[in-house]
Amino acid sequence: MVARRTRTSATNGSKAAEKKKEEPAVVEMEEVEEMEEIELSSDEEVEDDDDDVALIVLKRPPITERVIEEVEITEDIEITGTGATGANLTEKKGYIKEFIESEGLAMILSKDYGLVLFHLSSVWIGDEQKDIINTRKNLTPGTTVTFYDRSFKGEEYKDLSDDKVIHQAVAVWTGDTRPDSVLRKITDEEYKKKLEEFRSTFMLYLRGEVFLRAAYVRIKGEVAGYLSEKMGIIEYKDDQGKKLNIFFHSDDVRIYKKEVKEFHKPCKALLPVGIPVSVDARRVHVVGVKNIEYQAIVVIAGAWPLTPHPTLMPGGQGSIAPCYELPKGNFTFYYMELALEGRLSRKVQDLKELLNRSNGNISYDWNHVQYAQSKEQITEWKRMFGGKRRFNPQNSNVDRSAKREVLDVFKASEANEEEIKEETKSKVKKKVLAERTWYTPEAWEHGGLRIKEEVKDEVMGADGEPLTKKPKQEPVKS
Structure with a gap:
């Protein structure tokens, strides 16, 4: 700041004022503008006064420079360290197993790592994120995806698995290349809070016992007859030799991994009476209907599709699954889609209305029904759908009766959860x-x-x- 104290006559003051108007408003910072003396109105009255009134000329501060650091997420990240606050940056593969709710919660199944919870807001379709509705349209059950996940272990997850663990995907994408924005997204604090909320919501569903129990899983039955164009009965014989009737709807049938509607023919013509099937069923009580205690959740004829399939959890009322090697103790299979029970209940009501015409008794409709009464006819039916394969000597020693490992579970992973360190992530x-x-x-x-x-x-x-x-x-x- 520079100040000059000057005095001059009124005439000179006028000239100085005119000169000031002609000069530019902005001057170079390196120069101090020399101002002419300006006589103030009180100068003559306070000639000998030490407290002179003066015009002060101020200079703007000079430009200064300082260096700041900007942090940018890098594409190549060194994986070091472990911790409960980071994400496992090993790219994993899996497929969409099941949608839990319309709001976005869903499940991935990885054959190596088991079940992984995720939300549709954590999904990239190609290189971009879409809204939940469009994302779901692009992710049909069975779609292969790649993901990063986090693992959480503690007593609060004891109802999920014996390992007391849950895996949650922090990023899911389709395609072979990870989108550029994934790493920035998963390190955002607000995004992490949302992931925690999604996990808490899932645990509320679990504790509220809203998932659908499957009493029977992949049991072997046989189509016994049809009640209508879309409804039929499957007969199952349990270990004690007791015959059980399980009613099914054509919407729940898969024939060599395809839904009935994909063939553009009625179920009667596609699935003959006498064909062996695999069934997942729940127990039901239909007022006024006799000899039907179970409803099919899914009916599978031929090779099993990837989906649908229930999830195995500890506790509950238990499930009968003769095809699987179940762990010791009490375990139950559940379907986690919340809307599933409503759809099945509407079909129960349709069954009740249909059988009211026969006083609740089973009355088969034999019009336009196909039959498979021998092994030759069953084999011919398989060939129609491409199910008959040529003999492969490599598979000749495979034990077809061996029980399968249950994959649809939450299980601990051998891979350590790895933390994105500040010095390596950016x-x-x-x-x-x-x-x-x-x-x-x-x-x-x-x-x-x-x-x-x-x-x-x-x-x-x-x-x-x-x-x-x-x-x-x-x-x-x-």
Whole structure:
């Protein structure tokens, strides 16, 4: 800051004023503008007064530069360390197993890692994220995906598995290449909070016992007859030799991995009476209907599709699954789609209305029904759908009666959860920031201000945290 104290006549003052108007408003910062003396109205009255009134010419503070660091997420990340706050950055493969709710919760099944919870808002279709509705349209059950996940272990997850663990995907994408924005997204704090909320919502569903229990899983039955174009009965014989009737709807039938509607023919013509099938069923009580205690959740003729399939969890009322090697203790299979029970209940009501015409007794409709009464006819039926394969000597020693491993479970993974460390997840870019401020030593010679120690403490706060009030800085105008 530079000040000159001058005096002159009124005439010179007028000329100086005109000269001032002609000069540019903005001057170079390196120069001090020399101002002509201006006579003030009170100069003659206070000629001998030491407290002269003077015009002060101020100079703007000089431009100062400071270097700041900008952190940018890098594409190549070194995986080091472990911890409960990070994500496992090993790319894993799986497929969409089941949608839990319309709001976005869903499940991935990985043959190597088991079940993985995820949300549709964590999905990239190609290189972009879409809204939940469009994302679901692009992710049909059975779609192969790649994902990053996190693992959580504790007593709160004891109802999920004996390992007391849950895996949650933090990012899911289709295609072979990871989208560029994935790493930035998964390190965002707000995004992490949403993932925690999704996990909490799933646990509320679990504790609320809203998932659908499957009393029977992949039991072997036989089509006994049809009640209508879309409804029929499957006969199952249990270990004690007791015959059980399970009613089914054509919407729940899969013939060599395809739904009935894909063939554009009625179920009667596609699935003959006498064909062996695999069935998942739940127990039902239909008022006024006799000899039907179970409803099919899914009926599978021929090779099994990837989906649908229930999830095995500890506890519950138990399930009968003769095809699987079940762990010791009490375990139950569940379908987790919340809307499934409503769809099945509507079909129960349709059954009740249909059998009311026969006083609740089973009455088969034999019109246009196909039959498979011998092994030759069953083999011919398989050939119609491409189910008959040529003899492969490599498979001749395979034990077809061996029980299968249950894959649809939450299980501990051998891979350690790895943390994205601050020094490895990003790279630092240096940037020069130009600014003008009175609060730098460079401005002291021009009248710059110094912050007293007590003011510094006030700005930073007693606890060392910065307060909202900070020295005002003047941005550089372009």
